[in-house]
Amino acid sequence: xxxxxxxxxxxxxxxxxxxxxxxxxxxxxxxxxxxxxxxxxxxxxxxxxxxxxxxxxxxxxxxxxxxxxxxxxxxxxxxxxxxxxxxxxxxxxxxxxxxxxxxxxxxxxxxxxxxxxxxxxxxxxxxxxxxxxxxxxxxxxxxxxxxxxxxxxxxxxxxxxxxxxxxxxxxxxxxxxxxxx
Numbered sequence: 001x002x003x004x005x006x007x008x009x010x011x012x013x014x015x016x017x018x019x020x021x022x023x024x025x026x027x028x029x030x031x032x033x034x035x036x037x038x039x040x041x042x043x044x045x046x047x048x049x050x051x052x053x054x055x056x057x058x059x060x061x062x063x064x065x066x067x068x069x070x071x072x073x074x075x076x077x078x079x080x081x082x083x084x085x086x087x088x089x090x091x092x093x094x095x096x097x098x099x100x101x102x103x104x105x106x107x108x109x110x111x112x113x114x115x116x117x118x119x120x121x122x123x124x125x126x127x128x129x130x131x132x133x134x135x136x137x138x139x140x141x142x143x144x145x146x147x148x149x150x151x152x153x154x155x156x157x158x159x160x161x162x163x164x165x166x167x168x169x170x171x172x173x174x175x176x177x178x179x180x181x
Contacts, residue, residue, distance in 0.1 A: 002124035003075055003169075004138075007085035007097060009130040009147045011072070011105070012062040014053075015040065021049045032148040039149050053089075059096035064104050067162035073107055075169060082124065083108060088117035128165060132156060143168065 008014055015032070018040040022030045025048065030040055041050035052058050075081050083101060087093040094115055101113060114122065119129070120137035127138045128145050132153045135142030143165070144156035159165045 001126070001172075002080040002082065002140075004082050004084045004119075004122050004124040004127040004129075004140075005072065005075075006119075006127075006129040006131070006134065006145070007083055007101070008059075009065075010128055010145045011065055011068050011083070012059070012100060013065050014062060015148070016063060017052050017058060017061075018049050021052050022046055025049070035148050037149060037152045053093075054091065056092040057096060059090070059093045060100050062100065065162065067166075069104060071162040071166040072105060074166060076107060078169070078173060080112075080124075081108070082112045082114055082122075084114040084116065084119060084122050084127075086117055086119065087115040128159065 005011065019030050022028045022040065026045060028046065030043065030046070034040075035043055039050075041047055072081065083105070085097055087097055097115070098113065101108060116122070119127075119134045123139060125140045126143060127135060127140060128143045129135055129138075130145045130147040130150055132142075132144060132150060132155060135144060135156050142156045144150060144153060144158045145165075146158055146160040157168075159168060
């Protein structure tokens, strides 16, 4: 079984850098509750906050989402896991993302990291992503990883955190084991 895992807002948390930029450049305090159903940079007066995505080092210095390392390691031991991330729009993101993954997820072999511009080319049994548009073109089972911009999305099975992802796949394994018995 192949699991495709997104990087931004699933493994790596971009939001603190957007919040910091909004505060430092525009004097505006922003939190998750302020941008429900949309990106931080879609808020009035904050379009330029998106510019941090073009800065060298941005993707390299993001915090890891809680419990991601431990759960992805467990999944990696039981499944064919690929990290698939869009990286063609932002010039520095390739190296930044690769080095970030190398530091935080060193157990993931480089052949299991895919940089692309459009995730519709990817095939697998499961995809964990925070964007419904990526799940829309996926032929397997989509798991929507909760993020402020997707809170109103109802079409996919939602996982709110990495412990829920762990439990979901433990149930999947138990069901498969029971079917084989």
